[in-house]
Amino acid sequence: MSATQRAGWSRLPLRAAAFVALTCATILGVSGWREWAAREAVLKGAETEMANVARSQIQHAEDSLDLLDSGVVGVVSRLEMDGAGSATIAKLRTLLDVREKAIPRIHSLAIIDDQGNWLTSSGTVSSTFSDDAFFRHHQLSPKREPHVGRPVKSLLDGEWVVTLSRRFNKPDGSFGGVVLATISSKYLSHFYEQFEIGRNSSVTLAHGDGLIVARAPNDEEFVGHNVADKPLFREPSLQRPSGAYHFKSPLDGAERVSVFNRSSRFPLLLLVTVDKDELLAPWRAAAISRMLYAVALVMLIAIIGAVLVRQLQRGQRMAAALVEKEAHFRLLAEGSSDMVTRIGLDERLRYVSPSSVRIVGWRPNQLIGTPALAGINPEDLPDVQAIVDAMKRGEKEEARLIYRNSHRQNGEIWLESTMQVTRKDNGRVDGVVAISRDITEHKKLETRLETLAIEDSLTGLANRRGFDERLKEEWARAYRDRSSLALLMIDVDHFKAYNDEYGHPAGDACLRLIAGIIAAEAQRAGDLAARYGGEEFAILLPNIDAAGCALIGERIRSAIHAAGLVHSTNLAAGCVTASVGGATCRPALERTAGVASLVEAADRALYAAKDAGRDRLMMSGEVVNLLPKASGQ
Structure with missing residues (x-):
């Protein structure tokens, strides 16, 4: 061996030590x-x-x-x-x-x-x-x-x-x-x-x-x-x-x-x-374990110089970190009572939590890989699709949606979903996480409250608010269709005296009886029977002429009289009776009039019936002239 070769061999441990020291310091750092x-x-x-x-x-x-x-x-x-x-x-x-x-x-x-x-x-x-x-x-x-x-x-x-x-x-x-x-x-x-x-x-x-x-x-x-x-x-x-x-x-x-x-x-x-x-x-326990492992790895590298082992261990640690992160996500999702789903950019379900059985009736393995929006009601689908598209483009980070969705056993339910965009490390959108809950009962309660707001609790007829809203709608419809619109106002004769004589419970029963008679005449889809206030009722009759209106009004008056409800203070009849006032019009021909004019005309006819002796029907005319010049009619 030459001197040059011996010098090279003598420097090799130093070079190896320097390499190992540098490698170990790098690994530890x-x-x-x-x-x-x-x-x-x-x-x-x-x-x-x-x-x-x-x-x-x-x-x-x-x-x-x-x-x-x-x-x-x-x-x-x-x-x-x-x-x-x-x-x-x-x-x-x-x-x-x-x-x-x-x-x-x-x-x-x-x-x-x-x-x-x-x-x-x-x-x-x-x-x-x-x-x-x-x-x-x-x-x-x-x-x-x-x-x-x-x-x-x-x-x-x-x-x-x-x-x-x-x-x-x-x-x-x-x-x-x-x-x-x-x-x-x-x-x-x-x-x-x-x-x-x-x-x-x-x-x-x-x-x-x-x-x-x-x-x-x-x-x-x-x-x-x-x-x-x-x-x-x-x-x-x-x-x-x-x-x-x-x-x-x-x-x-x-x-x-x-x-x-x-x-x-x-x-x-x-x-x-x-x-x-x-x-x-x-993390602290895992970090201590990982650092001890790194020290052992450094010692192993010092002994055998195996860089491959170091790379392999780093890969294992990265895989462990990813598995741990996925486990945390699954633990949170699978412990939630709401349904948690992950939607890919292809709009297919990548993950579904076990709560899906309770929410939509399907097991996770039956849903994974299927289109995420498949069960949404066709009327709600465009709005949901627009939100999902915006999130996929990165224009929205999160959204809250309410829509109808099919259930495996229960037909159609209402869902509320909170959606959140997920991104890769480079910031690019890679999907959406949705948390969904069943709000069907809540929607039913909302519907019930809406009904209560326009329904009279005593008689079950529409209340004044419901009547006013429908009158505006029917007036606008009759104006567009150039059709007629009729209104009957019914007032119970001497009702205060009836209440004083027989008591309020009997008065309430009387009003319910009369409400049933009036409701029975509201036979068409557009007809509306309402309690206008107190003992006064109204029935709205679209697309009917004055003769038809008068016929219905007379049937109501006769049915109330025929009911024979004793009313001793009503000396003229001895039973409960009602006065009826009717009016008809064609909104398209009365351009300067409004819905209040029809009510006023029927009301005037009602008071005319009362002035004429009660228990009778009075019509304001076959075709009511609602213009101001006819106010003296």
């Missing part, structure tokens, strides 16, 4: 950087998951308040239409009791007069609210929108409650009082306890001014606690609709990772927090 990045990824992933939880829970709070408000709107409408008399209050007391028992999230419902006196409620407490903030708000403000007040302790049972109230007016437009509905803090806390976020996690709902409304775990000492002086309410950087931040909890002193979401419609803030140590514990 890269491993440390990766673990720090993994730590940040765990925190970021937790923030994303908590943001989804916060969005769903603040949506639940908004939906709960919307449900309360829909009931309050119905009560306000009834009060403004029927007045706040004792009879109306008695009817509403029964309605409020039924609604409270039927809807668990409603804690109480109450009606308060313009002096702050508690007229009726689902409970039995009697008090005055004239000094309460929500009462003063409505007393001083003419606005009609709902008011969500600060949480207070209920006078019924001492529970903390959130109040939602609306003002109702007297007939002259002045302040008539307040309809108040409340949700219990315990109900909200119990709902939040259903979410498995972490052992030391918490979900807090606070009023906009910092007063805690509900908290899960439901620790009574926190409800009603004011945190308005904390950074979440003071720091300008946190006064945005939603976000995440790390802080030391003012309630229990623990380091927390939190996500907040402010309601865009109500003064509410939802805060989801997780104990930082608990959140990072799995």
